[in-house]
Amino acid sequence: VEDDEGNNISALSDTLSQSVYDAALVACTKYARAQLALQWLEMATTNPSICLKTPMFTSAILACANDKERQDRLKDALTLLDDMRNQQVVLDAVAYNILIRIWKNSTVWKEALDSLYSLNENPGISDGESSSKKTNYKERMALYEKNGDWEKAVALIEEIKMAKRVPITASRMYVKAMYICSRAGQSLKSLELFRDLRKQGISLNMEMYRTVLTSCCTKGEKYEHVMEVLADIKANGLRLNRYMYKIILSACNERGKWQDALTLLEEMRHLGFTVDEPMYIETLTSCLRGGVWQDALMVLDDMVLEGLKPSLPTYNKIMNSCAKYGQWQSTLKLMESMTLNNVKPDISTCIFALRACKKQGQWKQASKILHEMDRNGVTPNLEAYNLALASCRKDGQIKHALQLMNSMSQSEKKSLVPDVNTYNAVISACVRYGHAEQAETLLEDMITKGITPTVNTYNQVINCYKVHGEFDRALMLLKKNAQFQCITRYRHLQRNNNNVQTKRKRFLEKFKSLRLIE
DSSP, rough: OTTSSSSOOOOOOOOGGHHHHHHHHHHHTTTTTHHHHHHHHHHHHHHHOOOOOOHHHHHHHHHHOOOOOTTTHHHHHHHHHHHHHHOOOOOOOOHHHHHHHHHHTTTHHHHHHHHHHHHHHHTTTTTHHHHHHOHHHHHHHHHHHHHHHHHHHHHHHHHHHTOOOOHHHHHHHHHHHEEEEEEEEEEHHHOOOOOOOOHHHHOOOHHHHHHHHHHSTTTTTTHHHHHHHHHHHTTOOOOHHHHHHHHHHHHHHHHTTTHHHHHHHHHHHHHHHHOOHHHHHHHHHHHEEEOOHHHHHHHHHHHTTTTOOOOOHHHHHHHHHHHHHHHHHHHHHHHHHHHHOOOOOOHHHHHHHHHHHOOOOOOOHHHHHHHHHHHHHOOOHHHHHHHHHHHHTTTTTTHHHHHHHHHHSTTTTTTTOOOOOHHHHHHHHHHHHOOOOHHHHHHHHHTTTOOOOHHHHHHHHHHHHHHTTOOOHOOOOOOEEOOOOOOGGGGGGOOOTTTTHHHHHHHHHHHHHTTSOO
C-alpha cells in the first residue's frame, strides 16, 4: 500500500496491473497480514481494469485465517464470502475448505454453518466446482456434529458414496455420522448406517463398533440391535473390551435379559477381565428384572467373594425382589450378610423383610425383625407394625397380634397411632379362627377412636358370623351400618345352589328386604 519512500500508493491503484494485485495478495497471505489483504482487495474492487478472480479472494481469506492477532478475522472471512456472492465470484475448493477449518472452532460457527448450507444450495456454482469444493468431508462433518444436524450428516454420507471415496475415508465418516445420529436420538438411523457400511464390505475397527454399540444401547431401542452388532463383532474375530462389555450389560439390564447378562459376566471372567461393582450391579439387576432372585443371590455371593462390598441400595434391590416372592429365608440371610459386611440396614431393608414374612405368615420372624430394628437404630414406623400384624393372620395369632398392637403406643419413642390397616390386620386374624365377638369389639373400638372402618372391615366380621350360623348377629351389625350399601361377601348367595340351607335362604330374604342387594 506504500512505496519505498513511505508514500501511500492507493491513488495509483488504477495504474497497477492484475499481476501486481495478485502478487500483493499472495504476499499478504504469506506474512498473515489480513488488514493489508483487505485493503488491496478493496483497491482492486475500485479498479475497473482489474478482474476479480477466485484466487484473489482465496488469498485474502487465507490471510484472514492465518492472522491470529486480528480479533475480527473470522467475521472478515464471512464478509469476504458475502463480497464473493455480490461479485458473482465462484468459491473454489481451497477457499471453501479454509473457511470450514477456521469456522468450526470459532464463536461464529453457527453463522458459518448457515453460509455453508447456502453455498451447497447455490445454483450459480458449476458442477465441477460444486463437486471439488465438497472434498473436505472431515471439516464439514465437524460442523454438523457441533450443530447436531444428523440429517446433513446422513446427506454427506450419500455424497461420499456418490464420490466413491476410498474405504478408510468412508468408514471414518460413517462412524462420525453414526455418532451424530446417536446424540440426536436417531439410533435407528445410526443402525441403518452401520448395516449400509457392512454391505459395502468395509471392515470396522473396535472404535467404530463402540460407537455403534453406544447408539444401539440408547434407551427405548430394540435389544436385538445390540445383539446384531455383538454377533458381527464376534464374526469378525474381534475381542470386546471392558467398556463394550459394560455397554452390553447395561442393555441387558434395561431389557431384563438376565441369561445374556450371566453369559457375558462368565465370559469376562474367562477372558481375564476385572469385573467391577457396576458390572455386577448391572447383571444382578438384570436377574431381578427377570424375576430370577436365586441367580441374583448367586451374583451377590460372587461379588462378595471377589472382595467387593455391596452397597445398601444393592442389598435393598435384592430384598425387594425376594419380598415379592415371599422368600423370607433369603431376606434374613441377606440381613446377616449385611451385618458381616458392616452395611447398616435402613427402614426400607426392614420393610422388605417384613413383606416377605407377611406373605408366608412368618409372625415369629416378623416380631424378631421388629425387635432387631431397635437394636440397629432403626425406628419401626406404622407400615412396619402393620406388616408384622398382618403376618399373624395365617396362624391366627390373635393374642400376639393384640399385644403387638398395644405395644405400638406404649413407647414414647414410637408413639404410633393405629390406623384402619392396623385394625383390619388384627380383625382378619380374629375372623380366620372364628373369634367374631373379638373382631366386633375391635370394630367398635375403631369407631370410638374416630377411625372409619372400610367396607372390607364390616365384610370380615359379618362373614365370620355367617360362617358360624349367627345370622341374626350379622344382620344386627349390618343394620347398624346400613350406609354401606355394597356388601360383596354375599353376592354368591344370588347363585342357584340346591344345597343352600334354609337359614341362609332366610338370611338372603332379609337382605333383600333391606335393599342391600339386588
